[in-house]
Amino acid sequence: MNILEVRDLRVYYQTIKGEVKALDGATFSMAEGEIMGLAGESGCGKSTLGRSLILLKPPMKYVGGEVFLEGKPLPIWDREKMNAFRFAKVSLIPQYAMNALNPTKKIKRIFADILASRGMKLRQVLPALNRRFELVELPLEVLKMYPIELSGGMKQRVVMVLSTLLNPSLLIADEVTSALDVSTQKAVAKMLVEFRDQRFVKALIVITHDISLLYQIADTILVMYAGKFAEKGSTEEIISDPKHPYTRLLISSLPEIGVRYMETKLRGIPGHPPSLLEPPGGCRFRERCPEALEKCGEEPPFITLDSTGRQVACWRIAGNHD
Amino acid sequence: MIELEHVTKIYRLGTFGQRALRAVDDVSFRVAQGRVVSLIGESGSGKTTIGKMILRLIPLTTGRILFEGNDISALSGRALKGYYCKVQGVFQDPFSSYNPIFKADRIFRILKTEFFPTIAPQQWDERIREVLSTVGLVPEEVLGKYPHQLSGGQLQRFLIARALLLDIQFLVADEIISMLDASTRIDVLNLLAELRNNRGLSILFITHDLSLAHYLSDEAIILYRGSIMESGDIEKVFQRPLHPYTQILLSSVPRLDQKWEETEIRLKVQEGKRTAGCPYYDRCYLAEKSKTCAALKPQLVEAEVQHFVACHRFREIPKEVKHAAGQTRGTSLT
């Protein structure tokens, strides 16, 4: 049984100018123990997808689709009903997590408050908490401190422990490393993997724009563009053999250590993503795609290529496949 | 062209200024004409402070900054404006760099009022079109718009265009890429490289991202807590890092051609109190309670041609360094 099943999820943003179709038909599933990387640039809908699975609030608007967590439906459109799931079954490590800690409360108090909202006492989870703190290399003294006394990396780790305390089935990590220094990034990313290895979480979605990071820690990568899925597959496949033109262009535009302008001038992707207020019909990447066909005026289906679960939404690939 | 001599910046904290924070500690380096030098460091390294001091936005505590041999802190009035004609900056957050209640191209108008008050409007428009095309922007798409109507990439390029209007010789680029999307990043980087190649522009590229630095720069300066740890020709620094900190940085960067080493990064609870010795002492795997490292701050020495390092024990770094820049995706490097 898949831990997470999402079918045709649509979430739009209500704005004064109309509806922004930020997430327009997301369908995917996650197996137990899977770390899925959700990659894409700003405005592609990855944060919308992540956030809608846990807290769908205005201006986000649920338009359609179904979500199943461990076989049971997840009522993401109903904020009241979702209360029972939040933190216990689905949890989130938000972007800028360090700002999520109440500066007037000691860390201990923050933990106690969250547990109290679930009817639990801090005493009950203290042993488990100790082990978690050890895992993320935080000394226990941190509990007695105020958030302002901790560094950015420490706060991030505190939030990580906080979010996973009740062993949620699904953990969503939204750009958790972008605000951190390079050396802390690696440690924090590895800790996320450790959480999965120790079965604190059953499935982990890592939302980031940094594909290199996903190569290091994710099992599968899902690439999004302008509210739709472009490609999904195992990390190795996506990186070594990207099929969707967008994925290919994106990967080839990443400067890596070892590449220099003098020797290899990398290319970006000219143009910019379409406005999601009135998105173009057909493939949304069409305008910027160097390989666009006539058929791309019609929306390409997100088809499965083979038994490994590799999926691409591109007419060119679909054509070859047939 | 730009030279820093023993520049130090100490911030006084507390109501009566009792505590001192050394943001920049005895930093000296040089940026020659037509060279891109990367100032690499994490948060708290002092890199932004250095950039702002070069732009005369923050005063120095001690030391000198020379532009073409002249001390810039002596400049004022007309002379200062002359300095800004040649030295400009672009900052990290494109959205914060514009006054939100005005249109974006007001930044050009400001330049015209301050630097070119007598120029004919037609000529000015010509110049604007010229610089806009240099940075790859279509005038009709970006002129007359408010900042919130433009994208981050467009705004950054707009700022570079503004700097070009002045025909500058030196640009301070402070983390200008970090807030841009992956697909726009490379275009802005390429633009900077072209400016260096075609116009001989010198750039101080301040960043925390080593891959970007490696792509663009000729030289690198690794900064940690206000002091230079290592510097020199970028290939040498990245291929054979001699400072433990540089090694850690290089090994922490996520890459697409190899997985992270299984070596552990030890995270400290707090960065220890500043001692008189090496600023990196409490995180250094090489120091191993060495008394020298704890007590004596290492000076920059020339380990090989165009490669400097500030470390007492750099010779103990094994020749076969696992953390160095490797070969990527078929590009072979000599």
Add this chain to the structure above:
Amino acid sequence: MKKKPRKVKHEFLYFAWRNWKLRLGLLVVFFFVLLAIVGPHLTPYEPWAYVGPSARPPCKEFWFGTTMFGQDVFTQFVHGLYPVFLVGVLGGGLATVIGTLIGFTAGYRGGWVDEILNTFTNVVLVIPTLALLLVLAAYLGVRSFFIQAVFIGCTAWPWTARAVRAQTLSLKAREFVDLAKISGMRPAKIVLTEIVPNMLSYLVMVFILQFGGAILNAATLDFIGLGPTRGISLGLMMQIALLWGALPLGMWWWFVPPGLAIALLVGALYITNVGLDEVFNPKLREM
């Protein structure tokens, strides 16, 4: 694209008009202003003249009834509106100006200037204004509305100074100020052309709050007998009413109209402010 992106100005007005709080608040304030201007012409009586039987409840001749002395309450009411607005605008305006100047200088200059101004602000903040007024009352033989306005203006500015200082500090750190500096702009010009325009919306809201606060302040002072020695205002009406036993005698028409008017006016001003905040700050807007 079917729709062109709306310009900022129009967007502003769009939200301004759609905001019911702004509409309601402004309407109420406007109503009272109209009443203050037109009111005195609607009544044939003079405020202090003895024109009828004493303690009459509202009737056709005397719309708000009469006072203990047979004066027309309605006449007093509409005459008493003008000083309320006078003190509100003058006192509120003065407080805004002083607070803005001090707060802005402290925020922009920083350093020891900031420290000194902060200490000064804090001292003025803790001075008990009532005690001060009692002392002044003992020394000033005649108190006018003007003096009252000046007094309120000189004592109500501290919170404005703090708020403006905070705004200035946050604006100063924005990168467009740095950009202006490296464009060769002189500091005074930067303040005038970059920072002040950004603060205008904030200052409007600050003024409205000070306006409302000054009205309340004045009414309170009038009510406890520390108001002007001559003239009529809503607060003074209430004071006289209660002094002459309107409460135990059940003469509600004497003190309820002025009290209600003050409450409505100040309330309307605060609601207007909330509405303005939503208009200026896009994040607060309800869709």
